[in-house]
Amino acid sequence: MMWIAFGVISWLIGWRANVWLAAQPKSRFTSLAVPVIFGVTVILIWEAVVRGFEVSPVLLPAPSVIAVTFAQSTHILWQDFVQTVIKGALSGYVLGCGSAFLIAIVIDRFPFLQRGLLPVGNFVAALPIVGMAPILVMWFGFDWQSKAAVVVVMVFFPMLVNTVEGLQATDKMQRDLMRTYASSYGQTLLKLRLPAAMPFIFNGLKITTTLALIGAIVAEFFGSPIRGMGFRISTSVGQLALDLVWAEIVVAAIVGSAFYGGVALLEKAMTFWHPSQRG
Amino acid sequence: MRSLLPIFTVVAAIFVIWYGAAVALNTPWAKDQAKRNNVELSFTELVADTWSQKKPKLPAPHQVVAEIWKTTGEMVAKGRAFSKRSLIYHSWITLSATMLGFVMGTGFGILLAIGIVYNRVMDMSVMPWVIASQTIPILAVAPMIIVVLNAVGISGLLPKAMISMYLSFFPVVVGMVKGLRSPDQMQLDQMRTWNATSGQEFWRLRLPSSMPFLFASLKVAMAASLVGAIVGELPTGAVAGLGARLLAGSYYGQTIQIWSALIMAAALAAALVALIGLIQRMTLKKMGMVQ
Numbered sequence: 001m002m003w004i005a006f007g008v009i010s011w012l013i014g015w016r017a018n019v020w021l022a023a024q025p026k027s028r029f030t031s032l033a034v035p036v037i038f039g040v041t042v043i044l045i046w047e048a049v050v051r052g053f054e055v056s057p058v059l060l061p062a063p064s065v066i067a068v069t070f071a072q073s074t075h076i077l078w079q080d081f082v083q084t085v086i087k088g089a090l091s092g093y094v095l096g097c098g099s100a101f102l103i104a105i106v107i108d109r110f111p112f113l114q115r116g117l118l119p120v121g122n123f124v125a126a127l128p129i130v131g132m133a134p135i136l137v138m139w140f141g142f143d144w145q146s147k148a149a150v151v152v153v154m155v156f157f158p159m160l161v162n163t164v165e166g167l168q169a170t171d172k173m174q175r176d177l178m179r180t181y182a183s184s185y186g187q188t189l190l191k192l193r194l195p196a197a198m199p200f201i202f203n204g205l206k207i208t209t210t211l212a213l214i215g216a217i218v219a220e221f222f223g224s225p226i227r228g229m230g231f232r233i234s235t236s237v238g239q240l241a242l243d244l245v246w247a248e249i250v251v252a253a254i255v256g257s258a259f260y261g262g263v264a265l266l267e268k269a270m271t272f273w274h275p276s277q278r279g
Numbered sequence: 280m281r282s283l284l285p286i287f288t289v290v291a292a293i294f295v296i297w298y299g300a301a302v303a304l305n306t307p308w309a310k311d312q313a314k315r316n317n318v319e320l321s322f323t324e325l326v327a328d329t330w331s332q333k334k335p336k337l338p339a340p341h342q343v344v345a346e347i348w349k350t351t352g353e354m355v356a357k358g359r360a361f362s363k364r365s366l367i368y369h370s371w372i373t374l375s376a377t378m379l380g381f382v383m384g385t386g387f388g389i390l391l392a393i394g395i396v397y398n399r400v401m402d403m404s405v406m407p408w409v410i411a412s413q414t415i416p417i418l419a420v421a422p423m424i425i426v427v428l429n430a431v432g433i434s435g436l437l438p439k440a441m442i443s444m445y446l447s448f449f450p451v452v453v454g455m456v457k458g459l460r461s462p463d464q465m466q467l468d469q470m471r472t473w474n475a476t477s478g479q480e481f482w483r484l485r486l487p488s489s490m491p492f493l494f495a496s497l498k499v500a501m502a503a504s505l506v507g508a509i510v511g512e513l514p515t516g517a518v519a520g521l522g523a524r525l526l527a528g529s530y531y532g533q534t535i536q537i538w539s540a541l542i543m544a545a546a547l548a549a550a551l552v553a554l555i556g557l558i559q560r561m562t563l564k565k566m567g568m569v570q
Contacts (some may be wrong), residue, residue: 018404021403022565030403035405112286119282119286131540131544137334222529
């Protein structure tokens, strides 16, 4: 009863606080405080509901229990993090995005390839590529190499389509100007077209951060060594150790946000001149 | 039409590479078998063998096509289109979960977008979380949702549809919020000078002008929904559906079965996205937004 009352009270306080804050003139503080209060309120209500109604931990563990599990099993989480994120997702991400970038430049050089490969690339980008996972696991074995391969295949086409689109982002006037300067193909590419393509390239890089993590985690459902986030999630669900599953999900959430945030920061540093960054 | 030849060339090149890779990947096994039987394979025999193995590392395209025909066309001809060995049956299972999840996700997404556009508190508190949640690999939660919902007594279609819904509602929210806000101040002022109620403003200005945004995000949502349904079928222990075919294939090394399920899933995704594209063109044409 106490917990239910606590939940209702925290809901009321959080709600009132947000309504009051939202009515204030918009500032950095309010636009940061409102979502934070919302998030904290959700967690408090979650805690209250689980404790108040005595929900079985097999169904939904309380946030405090998840936090304790997280603190107790940091070595397992770290080991899984290294296996899945550093070895699987990150190496695949670098390889996939790098090769897509290079191939995009080649495609851009030959209009024939462009007209042929772009529709195919667009088509493939919409397909459920995660399904390639069992095949690649079969080819490259259970260790991180197969996960990196899945990530490469998943990030390749979105990155390719974005880069090719970006390389076409210069207008005729700018290219004509480069020609009047008698600049070579390489100079035009380096000094005009690649910088102009940067916003598109970063868009591709940002979209593919989540895809890389999803690819690495899902590929582990099809077979993996006895560590890794996907492995831990699927086996812990089987053992009904949901607190550990939630701890892994917290790790995945933190990694995903940090990965995306890192790329966004890099974008800010490299495309500071672009109108969308100047606001 | 100008791009027809290049596309054809690229597709042909893909098939050539595929056949070549099949030879390269399946050669060790073929040579191994030949050595055991003490026969020397000529080059043509070797190639023929690599394109017709039972459990190849990479099946040749014609093997996959034959498998798909065996599990779809032939089953229909025998009048057993919905037997458990038929790929049509498995595709239908996946498709129904995809569609249910897509409809739920789209409905929920549109409602949430309307709330965000009309309520400042919701905009400020929910929107940042919606955007942040895009960066989280939600698919990782799939096995847990399935098991937990099973424990509560919900099984079958709904858990998979829930995952599809979860994946498909984000693009719809983001697209619809953008779309409902797309009318500019001039248009909103015009509605006001006509003394329009907020209901009229919504139905006659905001909703129609959000349509292009809605369709763009529906395409993304549909593709995501299919991925959700396929991944949702993995942890249930390979009972039915395209995801189950993938898992069963990978357990028993049935590569041809994996590839046929994969091609089926790709065809399904392409058909669904094309269908939305068609509806988009028809709707926008009726609304006079495209010629």
